[in-house]
Amino acid sequence: MITSRCGIIKYTIMSEKQSLNLxxxxxxxxxxxxxxxxxxxxxxxxxxxxxxxxxxxxxNEQLISEGKExxxxxxxxxxxxxxxxxxxxxxxxxxxxxxxxxxxLHMRKFNTGDTITIEPWRSAGFPVIKDLIVDRRAFxxxxxxxxxxxxxTGGVPDGNAIPIPKDDADEAMDxxxxxxxxxxxxxxxNGSAMLFVSAKVSQLALLPQGRVExxxxxxxxxxxxxxLGFGNCTNTAACEAQCPKNVSxxxxxxxxxxxxxxxxKD
Amino acid sequence: MATLENKIPEGxxxxxxxxxxxxxxxxxxxxxxxxxxxxxxxxxxGGAAAAALGELGFNVKCFAYQDSPRRAHSIAAQGxxxxxxxxxxxxxxxxxxxxxxxxxxxxxAREANVYRLAEVSNSIIDQCVAQGVPFARDYGxxxxxxxxxxxxxxRTFYAKGQTGQQLLLGAxxxxxxxxxxxxxxxxxxxxxxxxxxxxxKCRGIVSRDLVTxxxxxxxxxxxxxxxxxxxxxxxxxxxxxxSNGSAAWKAYKKGAYFANxxxxxxxxxxxxxxGEFQSKLTLMSESLRNDGRIWAPKRKEDxxxxxxxxxxPEDIPDENRDFYLERRYPAFGNLVPRDVASRAAKxxxxxxxxxxxxxxxxxxxxxxxxxLGRDVVEARYGNLFQMYEKITDQNPYQTxxxxxxxxxxxxxxxWVDYELQTTIPGLFAAGEANFSDHGANxxxxxxxxQGLADGYFVxxxxxxxxxxxxxxxxxxxxNEGEFAKTxxxxxxxxxxxxxxxxxxxxxxxxxxxxxVMWDKVGMARNAQGLKEAIEEIAQIxxxxxxxxxxxxxxxxxxxxLEKANRVADFLELGELMARDALVRExxxxxxxxxxxxxxxxxxxxxxxxxxYVGAWEYKGDNATPELHKEALVFExxxxxxxxxx
Numbered sequence: 001m002i003t004s005r006c007g008i009i010k011y012t013i014m015s016e017k018q019s020l021n022l023x024x025x026x027x028x029x030x031x032x033x034x035x036x037x038x039x040x041x042x043x044x045x046x047x048x049x050x051x052x053x054x055x056x057x058x059x060n061e062q063l064i065s066e067g068k069e070x071x072x073x074x075x076x077x078x079x080x081x082x083x084x085x086x087x088x089x090x091x092x093x094x095x096x097x098x099x100x101x102x103x104x105l106h107m108r109k110f111n112t113g114d115t116i117t118i119e120p121w122r123s124a125g126f127p128v129i130k131d132l133i134v135d136r137r138a139f140x141x142x143x144x145x146x147x148x149x150x151x152x153t154g155g156v157p158d159g160n161a162i163p164i165p166k167d168d169a170d171e172a173m174d175x176x177x178x179x180x181x182x183x184x185x186x187x188x189x190n191g192s193a194m195l196f197v198s199a200k201v202s203q204l205a206l207l208p209q210g211r212v213e214x215x216x217x218x219x220x221x222x223x224x225x226x227x228l229g230f231g232n233c234t235n236t237a238a239c240e241a242q243c244p245k246n247v248s249x250x251x252x253x254x255x256x257x258x259x260x261x262x263x264x265k266d
Numbered sequence: 267m268a269t270l271e272n273k274i275p276e277g278x279x280x281x282x283x284x285x286x287x288x289x290x291x292x293x294x295x296x297x298x299x300x301x302x303x304x305x306x307x308x309x310x311x312g313g314a315a316a317a318a319l320g321e322l323g324f325n326v327k328c329f330a331y332q333d334s335p336r337r338a339h340s341i342a343a344q345g346x347x348x349x350x351x352x353x354x355x356x357x358x359x360x361x362x363x364x365x366x367x368x369x370x371x372x373x374x375a376r377e378a379n380v381y382r383l384a385e386v387s388n389s390i391i392d393q394c395v396a397q398g399v400p401f402a403r404d405y406g407x408x409x410x411x412x413x414x415x416x417x418x419x420x421r422t423f424y425a426k427g428q429t430g431q432q433l434l435l436g437a438x439x440x441x442x443x444x445x446x447x448x449x450x451x452x453x454x455x456x457x458x459x460x461x462x463x464x465x466x467k468c469r470g471i472v473s474r475d476l477v478t479x480x481x482x483x484x485x486x487x488x489x490x491x492x493x494x495x496x497x498x499x500x501x502x503x504x505x506x507x508x509s510n511g512s513a514a515w516k517a518y519k520k521g522a523y524f525a526n527x528x529x530x531x532x533x534x535x536x537x538x539x540x541g542e543f544q545s546k547l548t549l550m551s552e553s554l555r556n557d558g559r560i561w562a563p564k565r566k567e568d569x570x571x572x573x574x575x576x577x578x579p580e581d582i583p584d585e586n587r588d589f590y591l592e593r594r595y596p597a598f599g600n601l602v603p604r605d606v607a608s609r610a611a612k613x614x615x616x617x618x619x620x621x622x623x624x625x626x627x628x629x630x631x632x633x634x635x636x637x638l639g640r641d642v643v644e645a646r647y648g649n650l651f652q653m654y655e656k657i658t659d660q661n662p663y664q665t666x667x668x669x670x671x672x673x674x675x676x677x678x679x680x681w682v683d684y685e686l687q688t689t690i691p692g693l694f695a696a697g698e699a700n701f702s703d704h705g706a707n708x709x710x711x712x713x714x715x716q717g718l719a720d721g722y723f724v725x726x727x728x729x730x731x732x733x734x735x736x737x738x739x740x741x742x743x744x745n746e747g748e749f750a751k752t753x754x755x756x757x758x759x760x761x762x763x764x765x766x767x768x769x770x771x772x773x774x775x776x777x778x779x780x781x782v783m784w785d786k787v788g789m790a791r792n793a794q795g796l797k798e799a800i801e802e803i804a805q806i807x808x809x810x811x812x813x814x815x816x817x818x819x820x821x822x823x824x825x826x827l828e829k830a831n832r833v834a835d836f837l838e839l840g841e842l843m844a845r846d847a848l849v850r851e852x853x854x855x856x857x858x859x860x861x862x863x864x865x866x867x868x869x870x871x872x873x874x875x876x877x878y879v880g881a882w883e884y885k886g887d888n889a890t891p892e893l894h895k896e897a898l899v900f901e902x903x904x905x906x907x908x909x910x911x
Contacts, residue, residue, distance in 0.1 A: 031822075049540045049659075057545055057773070064771045064826070069817045072825055074333065076506040078546045080653065081431055082337045097656075104656045129477055130823045137454065140334050144446035148439035149398045153318040153722045154389070156396035160353060163407025173400040173425055176432060180336055203398065210398045 020046040020107055023115040024059065026071055029128050036128065038117075048108040052095060053078060053085065055107055073132040078103040080244065083179030086186070087132055088119040093183035093242040101181060101244045121186035125193060125230045136182050138228045139196060146220035147200045149210045168206050175203040177245045184239035184247075190231030195239040197221050198255035199247050205258055215262035222259055270523070270881060270896045273683040274378040279902050280361075283382045286684075287727055291734035298323035301733050302741065304471055304486030305329070306458045306513050309338030310430075310714060311697025312492030313437040314721025315729075320444030322726060324733075327484060328441070328450055329473060331457045331508055331828075336438045339494055339506040340697075340717060343430025344551035344650065346412060346422035347394075347714040349387040354411055358419040360384045361902075367712060368903045370416040370603050371677070371705020372855035372871060374526070376879070377902060378684060379702045386723040387715050391423055393722055397436040401425050413556055414710035416603040416910075422711045427551055427650045433714055437721070457828065459756040460516045461489060461693060464748045468520075468693035472753045474760075476828060479821040483744035483753050487736040488692045488729055491517055492721070495676035495698040497530065499836045499843065500788070501780025503673035504536060504549040510832040511839050514680050514699050522688040523881035523894060525681035525701035527839065528847035531708055531856045532789050533674035534560075534607035537657055537667075538626040547672040548657055550629070551650055552710040555600045557634035557643065558667070560607070562619040562627045564588040572621045579621070579628055579666050590614055598910040605707045605856045605869070606910060608671035612789050613867060615670070622668055630666035671789060675713060677704040677856065678846070681881040681896075685728035686720060689881075692736075694729060696720035701879065706855025760820050763830050768813030772829040775810045779803065779833070779840055787844050792860040796848040800841055807837040842882060842891060849893060852876045873905050 021044040029036030043062065046055050053075050060070035076084040085102040089095035095105040110116065118132065126134040176199070184195035201218050204210025210217070233252055240249045275282040275289075293301065301324055305316045308330040316328040330338065352358040364384040368375055391409070395401065401423050402410040411420040425432035444450040455476040462470040462483065470485040496511030497503040518524045535550045563569040563579075564586045571577035590610055592599045602610075611627050620626055634643050640663060644651070651662045658668070680688050680695040682702055687694050697717040704712065742749065782802045786795035810833070818824045853862040853869035854876070862870045879896040 047541050047543065050543055051545070051657075054543045054545050058543055061771055061773065064815060064817055067817070070826060072823060076332060076337055076508050077339060077342045078507055079342055079504075079548045080656075081342050081428065082332070082339070082506060083334075084332060084337050099652070100656055104653070106656070106659070108659060133823070136333055140336075140442065140445070140452070140454070143336075143439065143442040146446075148443040149396065150443065151393075151396045151440075152321045153314075153393060153440070153726065156392050159351070159391040159395040159401075160408045162395075164403055165407055166403050166405050169400050169403040169407075172398075173402075173432075176400050176425075176435065177428060179431075180334065203400065207398050207400065209396055 018112065020048060020110060020112045022046060022110065022112070025115060025117045027119045028071070028131055031130060032127055046107050048106070050107045051078070051103060052087070052089070052105040052107065053103050071132060072130045075103055080104040081179060083181040086121050086134065086181055086183070088121060088186060090117050093121070093186045094244050099244060099246055101179070121182055123185045123191040125185055125191055125228055126182060138230070139180050139182065139193070141228060142193065142197060142221055142224045143200070145224035146217040149204060150213060162208050164207060172203045172206040175199045175206070175247065175251050178247050179245055181244065183242045183244060185230065187238045187242040188231065189236065189238065190234060192233045193225050193230040194233040194252050194255065195243065195247055195249065197225050198251035201258055202251040202254045205254065214258055215265060218255060218258035219262045270681070270894050271683065272376065272896060273685055274376070275684065279377060279381050282378050283385055290727060290731040293730055293734050293737065295323055297737055299325055301325060301736060302327065302486045303729065304484055304489045305492060306471065306490065307338065307492035307494065307697070307699070308335030308441070309340035309492060309494060309697060310434055310437055310717030311699070311721045312490065313338065313434065313441050314718050315490055315492060315696060315725045316450050317437060317440035317444050318722050318726045319729065320447070320449035323449065326444070326450040327453065327486065329453045329456050329458055331455065331476060333454050335441055335452060335454070336435060338434060339509050340434045340714070341431045342506065343714055344427045344549065345414065345553040346424035346429045346711040347390065347433060348414070348421050348709070348711040349391045349423060349715065350384055350421060351388055351391060353409060354420045356419045358421050362419065363387060363421065365903060366417050367703070367709060368705065369908060370709040371707050372869070372908060373705065373873070373877065373900065373903065373905050374854055374898065375703055375705030376898060377900060382724065383703050383716060383719050386719045389723055390715060390718045394433055394436050397440060399425060399432045399436040412553055413601060415552055415555065415601045415607070416709040424553070427553065427647065430714055433718065437718070458513045458516070459831070460752050461520050462748050462752045463520050463690060464742065467691045469742060470744065470749060472756050477823050479819070479824065481753050481756055483749040485742045485744050485749070487733055487739060488694060490694045490696055490725065490729070491680060491699050492696040493699050495679065496836070496839055497673045497676050499779065499840045500673040500783045501776050502539065502544060502547050502784070504533060504547050507546060510835070512832050512835045514695070515835040515839050517680055517688065517690070517693060517695070519884050520690065521884070522690050522693055523681040523883055524678070524842060525879050525881045526678035526706070526846065527843040527882065528787070528850060528857050529677035529706045529855060530673060531604060531675040531677060532608040532671045534604055534611055534671050535629060535669045536672035537654065538622055538670040548653070549672070549674060550654060550667060550669060552604070554629060554647060554650060557638070557646065558600065558629040558631050559589055559633055560591050560600055560627060560629050561587040561589045562614040563621070566618050569619045569621060573624060580664070588614070588619070595910045602910045603707055603709060608789060609858060611671055626668040626670045628666035629669045631662060632666070635663065675708055677701065677706060677708055681879070685731065686724060687728070687732065692732065694725065696725055706857055760827070760831070763814070763827065763834065764816055764820050766811065766814050766816070768815045770813050770815060772814060772816070772826055772833050775806060775814060776829070776833045776836070778806050779837055782806070783840050783843070787840070787847055790858050790860050791847050793848060796844045799844040803837060803841045803844065810834065810837055845891070846880055846882065850876060850880065871907065877905070
């Protein structure tokens, strides 16, 4: 019964929900040194079934036809996994929906007549390159400082040689689902990268393969994070709330434990 | 003219790779750091190769157009990776994986390459586990498997519905380790614009910094192209927005042969197109076919009522549902290979049984939920169901998913020999960018296997064999000679594009091209349509070069210019695809010629005339390319009509 009722509701909504007319306040910035400012644009006849980025495509086509420069924004896979898209929409990283990336946000979340504010990630660790595009290479540098298991290709044991409890493997998988988008940093009032770093530290510390160098990894990654100008964690959990992949702040607790143990051993 | 010498080693099929490795040339550790290798692309093939070659001590430069190597589109692969471990004791073996892959590819792949792929598949799993890839495990702590299309064993390893992500992050972490050590220098937001050929050998590339627009020449003793496939020639595909065929195309125009461009994989389970502003198509993993049942209404009036919004699929009783795959292919049922499943969906929709826009069928989990319970279904496919609901606003636990085939993967690519070397010495191609392992159709969970096989376990050997003879080639000055000339050519190309200052956006032309490709070079092709496509593409190309508008400047971050560069190449590549499809007067794998089908509508191969790899040689902008044929010799596999009934 529930099935058919939901079905009816859905069909009614779909047939009644009309295309959208929207006002967009978009951050424009020519380059890293430009001050930047908001520009206001209008778009009309947007299908509620379009994705947010498809709406941006429509706006850009409009700008090109008017002889103006389109808005630069990062995007690639458009299916929520590459971590490239990174818009701050109406004050939320990835916009007003839960557990999604910007590219998975759909226009049915908005109403006609809405004004939508679109900004880049804002954080000391992520300088703006142009318009809505920021430089997230700091994440790569943190990874290069220790986000790996030190094994060379070949000469490793059989995949089934070390049994791993299913719960540990599943927990490691949950931590590993981080897409490196940076929403955690953008949402944190301190601009902290702790959720990102802790996800990798946790994933590898939970598995016997990564356990061997867990202490070294935690120390090196944290040191690099600090060096690159990311802030500290003050447990507001804003990162977890905005994480498109639901990475838990329990990972931060694990990172703190790993880091503490590593420092005590010194 | 280069020749098509495939360099397959001597000996029995099962001994060839061992034989090769035992006799190849090596470079001693002190000399490795004197040799420069350029790798274009940072996905499974490129990232793995960069990491593995860095570990060996070579001096590696790796290029990616994204802001981080972790973003490469390998990351989007959902379902899994095949390996012949036989952990399930269900009769798997290296030979069986090899055989299934050749058969699944409709006997259009090279036996020796495929056998090597199957042979190294087991090492890939071991390697990834050692890197900390969190593969799914059973309660005993051992690795779990699932089944994929075209196989009767469970040999697919997976990490939830994010296997590609986890494998790529594994390669990325190995690569990061080398970047930290300084053996690999990573160039992000940097796109390859052309290769540099000096005295017949590939010696480097010219790149464009996508942030500043700066062009730069780079020297390498060898260059690897690992830039993925060209599915975006269709505009709408499951590829990432930036995925492109330009690196492969530039190599082709410098003398590398392009093989089997017409072999395109159409994935049967994608979310249907919703409207004209759609920018890409989203895949629903093939793993869903393990438990989902595909059907269309049995009665036309039901399909019409659904399309009109008067009937809901869950209200159609079982006896009025046509489980057409189970009906047509009882032996494999919903797990037939992708090409077969795609064509069957198209057949139903063309006959008037499609739902939604008329181009959709159902993938139903009602039966799985009844059989296994909702919890089990959620544990297996929860994240995919959530993704589906976010996109369509429909709950697949309650109403069946709607699916339709979409462009997904290109089996064709740069021609390579057994060593993955192209017809230009010193230029190698790996992963989806080459043509070698999947024949005319790729089996599910084999793309990840091939990318990592090429990167971790093939190139480190074959590239070394080539580099051993390059020890005495000094590093070249990139400010003169062919390097300066190529950089100048790239600059002129960009200036030419920027100076058009027309009236229409790049996307306008890309969409126009995509429509021709989908309608005439898509799931079903015929001679008439292909001839028209060749004419029409030439016309769109002409219009593009006369009327495209690229705002902004060349010496700054300019996403429209990036797109224009890529679409200019697609407008040439699309024509070659049509030409190849026209010449191949048979149906095989993903290539279906309407003139060549059985009475039951199945693909009809012609092994007497077409058991060859079609490799095209570029002859100049205004000349017809020349087709070279590499005969496919089958010693182990018996060529039979594929039968999944």
